[in-house]
Amino acid sequence: MNAGPTEKLAVEVDSLFGDYPLDQAFDEMREANGDVRPHYRALAETLARLPQEELQRRKQSADLSFLTQGITFTVYGRDEGTERIFPYDLLPRLITAQEWDRIERGLTQRITALNLFLRDVYSDAKILSDRVIPRELVYSCKHYRRQMRGLQVPRNVYIAVVGSDLLRLNTGEYVVLEDNLRVPSGVSYMLTNRRVMKRTFPQLFHSYGVRPIEHYAQLLLATLRSLAPEGRPEPNIVLLTPGVFNSAYFEHTYLARQMGIDLVEGRDLVTHDNIVYMRTTDGLKRVDVIYRRVDDDFSDPLVFRADSSLGCGGLFNAYRAGNVTVTNAFGTGLADDKAVYAYVPDMIRYYLNEDPILPNVKTFLLSEEKQRKHVLANLDKLVVKAVGESGGYGMLIGPHSTAMQREEFARQIEANPRNYIAQPTLDFSRAPCLIGNHLEPRHVDLRPYILFGEKVNIVPGGLTRVALEKGSLVVNSSQGGGSKDTWVLEQ
Amino acid sequence: MLSRVADSLYWMSRYLERAENTVRQLDVTMGLMLDTSGTSAETRWQRLIASLGKASRMEWNGDLDAMARTLIFDSLNPAAVTFCINGARENARQVREEISSEQWQRLNRLFHQMHSQHAQAQFRSSINDLLASVVDGIHLFKGVSDTTMIHGQGWQFIRLGRYLERSYATATLLEVYQPELFQVQEQDNSGYQYLELVGLLRCCTSFEAYCQVYTADLSSDRILEFLLLNRDFPHAIRYCVDGIRDAIESIQRSGGRRPPEELTSGIGRLHAMLGYTTIGEILAGDTGAFLHTIREQCMRIHELIYRYYVHYSIQSALAI
Structure with a gap:
């Protein structure tokens, strides 16, 4: 018996993912059992239908578009050619x-x-x-x-x-x-991504009805x-x-x-x-x-x-x-x-x-003695951040840190507890990205x-x-x- | 328009004009060195450097290849082509929101071209091709500037920079050439003199234009007349001074602020020097001093533009 067009497509969608891992983190595109979430289906089908070369061609044309528009950010500390293209992923x-x-x-x-x-x-x-x-x-x-x-x-x-x-x-x-x-x-x-994406996936964009x-x-x-x-x-x-x-x-x-x-x-x-x-x-x-x-x-x-x-x-x-x-x-x-x-x-x-509609992430205040003791005992599991910093600076990610880094942070916390907070290491959601020629999940905010x-x-x-x-x-x-x-x- | 932006556009334009001038003069000088006229390479090089405004750290060292390389690629020497293109791009980068994307892309491409391996390879294989492609890049930028930018104050400051730089450079060039132009008394039939005159005209891309006006009969008087007093040729000083006057008037029209007496009279004096004098009168007097006065007037106009549009004092601005 011949497989109908729907089943055939389902097979292609499956092959799209290959050995795409799923674990306890929330995947934006797939449910825990591996099914594609309903609102991602049209995207998955489009990707499954596109020949590999066509996908790469669109990727290149999007790259070029970012380049010629000069969408760059400045990297400090080099005297020449200090502008770099902001990296982006092709899948919305x-x-x-x-x-x-x-x-x-x-x-x-x-x-x-x-x-x-x-x-x-x-x-x-x-x-x-x-x-x-x-x-x-x-x-x-x-x-x-x-x-x-x-x-x-x-x-x-x-x-x-x-x-x-x-x-x-x-x-x-x-x-x-x-x-x-x-x-x-x-x-x-945000604005330039949208301009490029509209050109890269015009039909898909249209069929989705995007605000x-x-x-x-x-x-x-x-x-x-x-x-x-x-x-x-x-x-x-x-x-x-x-x-x-x-x-x-x-x-x-x-x-x-x-x-x-x-x-x-x-x-x-x-x-x-x-x-x-x-x-x-x-x-x-x-x-x-x-x-x-x-x-x-x-x-x-x-x-x-x-x-x-x-x-x-x-x-x-x-x-x-x-x-x-x-x-x-x-x-x-x-x-x-x-x-x-x-x-x-x-x-x-x-x-x-x-009542707050969007909750906070649980946060330990290190100026409070009880919370500080708990944090210092669990530095390897927590994320510690300096309160006034941004841009990912002044941070200790417990599970990815060395004993020496933890010691250093513990010392700094003791010296100035008001300057730090701690939060649990969050296993936040992941979305599929086009890495090379296949899909892999990456963390997103x-x-x-x-x-x-x-x-x-x-x-x-x-x-x-x-x-x-x-x-x-x-x-x-x-x-x-x-x-x-x-x-x-x-x- | 912000003073800082006007300043950047003005210098972007001046730097590009300077780069183009340097490229053309280098091309002509290297062409002349091919002929065995008896004039040494050293003499020619010194004349080149003098007509580029006595660039420092460019003293003849006997190695033409290395000298030319410095004059093209040295991004630390203010006389070098790359230095000028870097300067133009850096100025443009600070006013990205004022110039068109097309202008930026053209200039950016020229900048990357100068810093590429390809340019180095071209220098070794055919320096003429390299120089021609730089001039092409600059011409494309000028064309795109004229067709994609609003012809408002910003564009007028670009013109102002271009014409001031050009008048100054041409006056300098003529001042350097002037003594030897009139040295040769009797008719020189060897052809070398002809080549020198063609070279001078080609420094200002004016050989063909000259021929259209005077035929190919080259004479020192006519060349001087053409490059100084012609009102229709864009590289003649008189044409440039008209351009300066026009740009200042347009800036005044769009801003509603009258330029100070000093500035208008400075430009007017230069205009009168070139508009109401015949070449006979100039040659009868002290030609060198005449050319020198033109240069001084250009510098003075530059200072006045700065004092009035860019670096004015707050007290004077509030008093109006």
Whole structure:
């Protein structure tokens, strides 16, 4: 008897996976018994039907597209050819409408609470008087800015641009790993990935019904405009970059061009009488809104680090006077401190009187003696992180560490317990990637980009970051991570 | 437009113009060295270096191959072609959002070409091919700049850089050649003199254009007249000065800010020097001093552009 077309295809889909391993970690594409999840079926069938050479040809054409568009990030420490292509994977990550709905509601709730927290801490600090969060935890945070006390920010929005990192546990549940409230990056890769993928798999993209993300730059511009100081109906909006040597410089130029605004460096700005101007060929031009991609520390040498040449002297005073909006506001790093993170569910309950929709990852606070003892006894099983770092720096991954590294961390924890937290080593979800000419699972996270102006706005999807090295749990681009296009389905 | 951006575009353009000029002069000089005219390679090399503005660390050491290699590839020597192309690209990289993708890709390709093994191989096998391909790359960039960029202030600053650099370079070249151009009194029939004159014209890609205007009858007076006073040929100084004036006027029109008296009168003086003087008058006077004045005026215009558009003081800007 001849196999019907459906059975034949099923065989081809099976052969696609070869010895693709499945274990207790959640696989985005396959269920525990090996079946392809319903929403991934069309992708699996497309892959099974495509001849190997055709797949490789599409991969090459996508590579070339990234190259010629100059989608690069800067690698430090080499004098020539300092730009590198951002690695990416050809297969999209799919998220169903139902899953997305939960993520969207959860993030909206979380960002609203975080913003209320910042406003509270920098004004009446009720949450501290009510002893929901320990006072010393907030005031010992290195990103707390006393200069922000009692300062009114436009629309009370402290965090206009956020990129939260989500993981998926082996139950399939999404959890929040961290909130990036300072200067989150990577959104340009989300946008360019989509452009390339639309060209690489046009029919598949069409048949899936994917929600669009291309309007992100427009939404960002509208968000920035909504935060302009009062009485400036046609605000002059600029993007402040640290300059050509910053690792995200490509993104800065990309966003400035997409929004049609000027890309300025600190040396382009001057302040006079608490008004910020930029130097143009037509003389000085007043600046109303600054989308800041420079850290607090480097923004104003008169208020923050005096040795910084990236910012503009007098910027903070102009900001204080309400003559210019700087976003994100200064001091927002307080709320993404990894120890303060542990209290976000409490903030949600305290300010919104709701239960958190997206849970946190279990976090041990090392400033508390009982928890510290537990952590020090179990360093080989846990992940330890410095509270104020990002980008995968200052981290100990217990199961992958040597005894010497553990000793070193134990010493540092004893010396400064407030500076560290610990979390269980998470077996977060994996998605299939095209490695060579076959599929292999790799760990992935998800960074949706959230905009907060008149209201919270999240473009469906975000950047799926991939730990491209086999078995690796680190997805940061500075540490060998890549990315995938993320498709949020209409249905 | 941001002052820093205008500055980058201006220098991107100047660097490319300088690279092209260096390539052309090197090509011509090496061509002339093939003929046994009695002029030594050393003399020719010194003349080349003098007309490139007395580049430092380029003293003749007897090894033409090594000298040419330095002049093309040394990315640490400000006179070298690669140095200029690096400079142009670095300036472009800082204003990626202002220039078109096509411009960036062209310039990026030229940059990578200069740093490739292929360029080294070409240098060994056929230096002419290498030089021709560099000039091609620059021409493509200019073409793409004219067709893919908004002809606003940014584009005008690119023109400003190009014409200022060209006027200055041509004036320098003529100043170096000028004494020997009029040395030969009696008719020289050996043909070497002819080759020298063709070489001078080819340094400014103007041999064919000259022939169209004056026929192939080459004379020192006419060559000087052509390269100084012609109003229609893009490498003639007068044409370039018209371009500078036009660019400044366009910048003023789009920005609504009047350039200072000093700047307009500086350009006007240069324009008058070239527009209302005959070659006879120039030759009757001190030709060398005349050429030298042109160079000085160019430098002065450059300084004024800087003082007015880029490095102005905040006090002066607030006072307006």
